[in-house]
Amino acid sequence: QVQLVESGGGLVQAGGSLRLSCAASGRTFSYYTMGWFRQAPGKEREFVAAISWSSGNSYYADSVKGRFTISRDNAKNTVYLQMNTLRPEDTAVYYCAASRQGATMDLSKYNYWGQGTQVTVSS
Numbered sequence: 309q310v311q312l313v314e315s316g317g318g319l320v321q322a323g324g325s326l327r328l329s330c331a332a333s334g335r336t337f338s339y340y341t342m343g344w345f346r347q348a349p350g351k352e353r354e355f356v357a358a359i360s361w362s363s364g365n366s367y368y369a370d371s372v373k374g375r376f377t378i379s380r381d382n383a384k385n386t387v388y389l390q391m392n393t394l395r396p397e398d399t400a401v402y403y404c405a406a407s408r409q410g411a412t413m414d415l416s417k418y419n420y421w422g423q424g425t426q427v428t429v430s431s
Contacts, residue, residue, distance in 0.1 A: 310334040310406045310420040317402060317425030320394055324429070328389040330404030330422055338382035341407040344389045345415055346400035346427075353403070355413040357389060365411050372398075394429045401426050 316328040330342070343358035357378040359366045366378050375394075380387040387404055402425050405418035412418075 310337065310340065312404050312406060312420055312422035314402065314404050314422045314425040317427045319428045319430065322394060322396055322429055322431050324394050325390070325392045326394065326427060328391065328402055328404075328425060328427075330387045330389075332385045332387070332406065334385070337385040337406075339408070340420075341409060341411045342378075342380055342387040343405045343407065343412075343415075343418060344378060344387075344402060345405060345418075346398075346402045347424075348397075348400040351400075353415060355415065356402070358407075358411045358413065359387065360411045367411055367413060369413075391427070394427075396429045396431045399427060399429050 311333040314330045344356040345353050347353040357368045359378045375392050377390040404422045406420040407418040409417050
């Protein structure tokens with residue numbers, strides 16, 4: 309069982325930066341692939357980024373590639389999402405999730421989800 313709690317969301321102007329954190333409980337955190345997803349009003353939840361358990365592999369949606377960076381600190385049971393050059397279209401609730409499978413963009417493969425943190429980017 310893994311419990312996830314996101315933090316770091318807020319209101320930022322376009323071009324600004326935010327760093328999201330996701331704190332996980334459970335001794336087996338390091339064995340899980342961790343992912344970030346987001347959901348804008350009226351839209352489906354979509355993949356943002358994922359990182360393998362060893363941090364050896366990371367994956368990004370095309371829309372955030374080059375602007376967002378996912379990382380993890382297994383000693384702190386925490387995964388991060390550094391978001392730079394934010395755009396109004398990045399506005400959404402951001403969720404972290406844990407998967408027992410390899411790094412994947414498929415949200416159905418994620419077993420545990422946090423409650424989400426709101427990110428709002430003003431133009």
